[in-house]
Amino acid sequence: MALLHARNRPKDNLILRGARVLDPSERVDAILDVRIDDGTISELGSRLDPNAHRVIDGAGLVLAPAFVDPHVHLRTPGREDEETIASGTQAAAVGGYCAILAMPNTEPVVDSSAVLGSLIERARAEAEVPVGFLAAITKGQEGAELSEMAELADSGAAGFSDDGRPVEAPGLMRRALQYGAVTGRPLALHCEEPTLSRSGQMHEGTVSAELGFAGYPSVAESVMVERDLSLAAFERRPLHVLHLSARESVAALRTAQAAGVAATAEVTPHHLFLTDESVRSLDSNLKMNPPLRSAEDRASLVDALRDGTIQAIATDHAPHARHEKEVPFEAAPFGVTGLETAFSALYTQLVEPGILPLETLLTRMSAGPTAIYGLPAPRIAVGETANLVLLDVGASWQVEEEGFRSRSANSWLLGERLTAKVRATVAAGSVVHEA
Numbered sequence: 001m002a003l004l005h006a007r008n009r010p011k012d013n014l015i016l017r018g019a020r021v022l023d024p025s026e027r028v029d030a031i032l033d034v035r036i037d038d039g040t041i042s043e044l045g046s047r048l049d050p051n052a053h054r055v056i057d058g059a060g061l062v063l064a065p066a067f068v069d070p071h072v073h074l075r076t077p078g079r080e081d082e083e084t085i086a087s088g089t090q091a092a093a094v095g096g097y098c099a100i101l102a103m104p105n106t107e108p109v110v111d112s113s114a115v116l117g118s119l120i121e122r123a124r125a126e127a128e129v130p131v132g133f134l135a136a137i138t139k140g141q142e143g144a145e146l147s148e149m150a151e152l153a154d155s156g157a158a159g160f161s162d163d164g165r166p167v168e169a170p171g172l173m174r175r176a177l178q179y180g181a182v183t184g185r186p187l188a189l190h191c192e193e194p195t196l197s198r199s200g201q202m203h204e205g206t207v208s209a210e211l212g213f214a215g216y217p218s219v220a221e222s223v224m225v226e227r228d229l230s231l232a233a234f235e236r237r238p239l240h241v242l243h244l245s246a247r248e249s250v251a252a253l254r255t256a257q258a259a260g261v262a263a264t265a266e267v268t269p270h271h272l273f274l275t276d277e278s279v280r281s282l283d284s285n286l287k288m289n290p291p292l293r294s295a296e297d298r299a300s301l302v303d304a305l306r307d308g309t310i311q312a313i314a315t316d317h318a319p320h321a322r323h324e325k326e327v328p329f330e331a332a333p334f335g336v337t338g339l340e341t342a343f344s345a346l347y348t349q350l351v352e353p354g355i356l357p358l359e360t361l362l363t364r365m366s367a368g369p370t371a372i373y374g375l376p377a378p379r380i381a382v383g384e385t386a387n388l389v390l391l392d393v394g395a396s397w398q399v400e401e402e403g404f405r406s407r408s409a410n411s412w413l414l415g416e417r418l419t420a421k422v423r424a425t426v427a428a429g430s431v432v433h434e435a
Contacts, residue, residue, distance in 0.1 A: 003158040003375065004099055004130035005123035006089070011039025011429040012386075015050045019058025019390060023065055023380040024359040025367050034063060036386045039429020043382065056424060056434075062391040064362050065378035066098030066425055069339065070188075070266060070369040071163070071242060071314035074131070076122065077115070078107025082408050083319040085119075089128040090405040091317070091339040094435075096389035098129055098378055098427035099370075100339075104136045105164040111136040111147045113155040120156055129427040132158035132373075134188060137176050143168050146176060153183035158373055161188040163242055164289075166224055168194065173228060177237040186373055188240045189228050191249070192290070196220035201330050203276040203291045211279065213330060216291050222248035229256040229263055238262035240372050243316050245271050245290035247300035254309050264372045266314040267301050269342045270412055273349045274298070278412075284325045284332035285412045288316070305364060306356055312368040313361075315342050319408030337411045341399055343391070345413060347420035351393075358393075388426040395421035 014036040021032040021044065028044075035043040035053070069092065075083040092100050102119075104110035110119065116135055123131050135157035139145045141164065149160060160180070167173045167189070180187050197220035202208050204215025225241055229252055232239045244250060244265045256263050268288075276292045286292060304310040318335025325332050338345075343365065350356035370377040378387035398417050401409040425433040 001156050003132045003156060005120050005132070006127040006130040006428060007125055009430040012426070012431050013037055013053045014431070015048055015053045015055045016058050016063055016388070016390065017055050019061045019063035021063045021380055022359065022362065024363050025377060026379055026381050028380055034380065036429070039386055041380065041382055041384050041386050044380070056390070058390055060394070061423060062393055063380070064389050064391060065366045065380060066387040066389040066427060067096045067343065067365040068369040068375070068378070069097050069100040069315050069317070070312055070372060072100045072102050072317045072339065073105070073319065073335070074102045075319060076106060076119070082321050083406060084126070085122050085131065086126040086128065087405060087407045088317070088339070089131055092129050093425045093427065093432040094405050094422065095339040095341070096343050096391070096422040096425050097339065098387035098425065099131070099375070100129065101132045101134060101158055101373065103161060103163045104134050105141055109136050109141050110134070111139050113151055116152060116155050116157060128432050134159045134161045136160065137162045137167055137187065138172065141165050143172065146172065146179060149179045149183050153185050157185060159186045159188055161190065161242070163188065163190045166190050166192045166194065170227060170231065174231050174235060177231060177235045177239065180237055186238060186240050188242050190242050191221055191224035191228060193220045193224045196223070200291070201287070202279050203293045205276055205294055207276045207279060218246035218248055218293060218297065221246045221290055222252060225249040226252045229253065229261055232263060233259065233261045241265040243268050243271070243290060243314065244301065244310060245293050245297060247297045250300045250304045250309065254304070257309065264312065265310045266312040267305055267310050268314060268316045269338055269345045270336060271298065271301055272305065273345055274412070282329045284327065284329050285336055285410050285414065287329060287332050287334055288336050289334035302350065302355060306360060311364065312372055313342070313346065313364045314369065315339050319406055320410045321408065325410045335410070337406050337408055340404055340406065341411060341413050341418065343422060344418040344420045347393060348418045352419050386426045386429045389422060390424040391420060392423050393420045395419065397421055
């Protein structure tokens with residue numbers, strides 16, 4: 001069964017002319033033309049004959065495999081005022097994504113085949129780029145009873161998660177891992193010990209003490225990461241850890257992987273870019289779960305991303321209505337948007353200063369996420385469906401609310417100037433964005 005769904009679009013015939021074609025997985029790094037026939041890459045070479053195909057000039061630009069975001073909140077069903085499948089996938093296209101995976105903490109929760117089926121139908125009618133849907137691990141995400149995981153997998157669930165909430169009971173988590181063996185779909189875990197994080201507004205540390213905010217300590221994450229890794233080791237089952245933020249969590253993950261546990265993890269742009277010092281601005285767009293942590297935590301995340309301990313970057317795109325965020329910091333909900341700014345933010349913060357090679361960033365935004373969920377990786381190779389992003393790494397631009405395709409503008413980057421811009425996105429063989 002297909003796990004990704006989008007509306008039918010005509011497949012394009014294109015020549016992408018003279019870009020630096022950069023695909024680390026294919027070991028391609030050269031100035032080339034790329035020919036696309038009916039949505040499929042048919043030829044790579046120099047001065048290819050267009051044969052009436054439309055030509056997109058890529059001179060001075062980078063052509064790479066398009067991105068895949070494994071962690072997006074589309075707010076559908078229930079909060080379409082914040083995001084819809086149409087608006088969220090349009091935002092993804094602008095950000096260079098050829099596919100995204102949506103989390104199940106909607107209203108109602110995606111915990112039945114009926115809800116999942118309706119989402120798949122809507123995606124086939126509205127989605128600009130292919131989208132897959134995770135289903136809940138527990139009914140209602142209440143942590144009391146497992147969902148019908150086998151039935152949901154048969155209905156097209158791309159994986160299972162109670163994101164937004166942890167699976168608190170160890171016995172229930174163990175059973176979920178056991179059922180995961182039956183479904184063959186990954187479990188993506190929000191690791192948080194709620195008796196430790198309760199009422200926390202930001203990272204517990206010097207800044208929270210000075211601002212007078214209740215702290216959310218890093219151990220609230222790492223203790224649950226350690227528990228879930230131990231259960232996965234015992235059951236000999238894989239698991240995926242969502243939005244890592246703490247260096248203790250990174251250490252636990254690295255130790256588990258060295259011991260042979262099939263554990264993967266993701267990290268967000270905001271945790272790679274910012275620290276809790278930023279919260280001194282009291283901007284509610286800097287409030288997220290898990291919270292921004294210390295400079296030492298951030299450095300540990302960057303190191304783990306570089307060496308592959310963390311193999312994926314995920315935006316955790318979490319749109320909120322304006323009135324929900326335009327309140328005092330402590331009253332605001334957790335969550336920020338990120339689909340339209342992720343690559344530019346990471347290029348500006350990590351690649352341009354020489355902290356991370358561009359090739360590593362591209363891999364963590366494309367091949368890394370697809371491997372976690374068993375999806376085909378975007379590749380620039382003859383015979384592959386065209387899933388491509390054209391990047392202007394020399395561009396400079398300012399993040400403004402007016403340019404967003406998302407229905408929500410709770411971006412932590414509003415007003416910031418970034419380097420690198422997505423100039424075009426090809427998803428599933430069709431051009432879905434040009435700028």
